[in-house]
Amino acid sequence: MGKNLRLKSARAAKDMSQKDLADAVGVTRQTVNAIESGDYNPTINLCIAICRVLGKTLNDIFWEEGNNG
Amino acid sequence: MGKNLRLKSARAAKDMSQKDLADAVGVTRQTVNAIESGDYNPTINLCIAICRVLGKTLNDIFWEEGNNG
DNA sequence: CCAATAAGTAAAATAAAATTGACACAATGT
DNA sequence: ACATTGTGTCAATTTTATTTTACTTATTGG
Numbered sequence: 001m002g003k004n005l006r007l008k009s010a011r012a013a014k015d016m017s018q019k020d021l022a023d024a025v026g027v028t029r030q031t032v033n034a035i036e037s038g039d040y041n042p043t044i045n046l047c048i049a050i051c052r053v054l055g056k057t058l059n060d061i062f063w064e065e066g067n068n069g
Numbered sequence: 070m071g072k073n074l075r076l077k078s079a080r081a082a083k084d085m086s087q088k089d090l091a092d093a094v095g096v097t098r099q100t101v102n103a104i105e106s107g108d109y110n111p112t113i114n115l116c117i118a119i120c121r122v123l124g125k126t127l128n129d130i131f132w133e134e135g136n137n138g
Numbered sequence: 139c140c141a142a143t144a145a146g147t148a149a150a151a152t153a154a155a156a157t158t159g160a161c162a163c164a165a166t167g168t
Numbered sequence: 169a170c171a172t173t174g175t176g177t178c179a180a181t182t183t184t185a186t187t188t189t190a191c192t193t194a195t196t197g198g
Contacts, residue, residue: 017173017174017175018174018175019173019174019175027156027157028156028157028158029174029175030156030157030158030176030177030178031155031156031157033175033176033177034155034156034177037176037177040155041112041113041114041154041155042112042113042155042156043110043111043112043113043155043156043184043185044110044111044112044113044116044131045110046155046156047113048131048132051132057127057128057132058126058127058128058131058132059126059127059128059132062113062117062127063117063120063126063127063128086143086144086145087144087145087146088143088144088145096186096187097186097187097188098144098145099146099147099148099186099187099188100185100186100187102145102146102147103147103185103186106146106147109185110184110185111185111186112154112155112185112186115185115186
C-alpha cells in the first residue's frame, strides 16, 4: 500500500495539522499519521468522519480507479 | 444506523447470497449480514473489496449525501 | 414430510484497529 | 541557543472488528 497523498493534500488545503484533523474526528494523531502513511486499514466510519471534516467524499480520498471492474 | 439497503440491492442485482459475497471477499456470512444490518463499522479495505465484487464505488454503497457539508 | 439453502441473530474467542506514552528530527520564531 | 510545532515511528495496552459455533425461521424442491 502506498501513501494516501490525497488525504495529505486535502488536509493541507484546510491548513490542518495531523493533530488538528485527529482532534476533529476524535482519534489520535498516530492514527491519522498511520492512515496517511498507507500501511493501515481504518474503519469506514473513521474514513467518513475524515471526509466530512475535509469536505470530500469517500471516492475522493479512499477510492482508487482501477479498483473497479 | 439504518440498514444498508444499497448493499443489499447491489448484491441482489448480482444474484449473490450473503454467503456468496462473503466468500468472494474472504469474510464470513455473519460479517456481510452485520454490514447489511447496519449496526456495524467495517474496515475500509473490506468495503473496497465488496464494492469491487459488486461493480460499485465506495460512494455508491457507503457514502450518504448530507454527510458532506 | 424431509433435506437443503438463505437469512437473522447471539455468545465467546481471536485478529486487528486504535490508544497511550515516548523518543527523535526538521522547520519556525524569539 | 532555546522553545515550539509538525511529523515519523515504535512498543505496550485497550478497544473493537471479525471469526467460530450454534440456534432459529422461511423458502424451495424431491
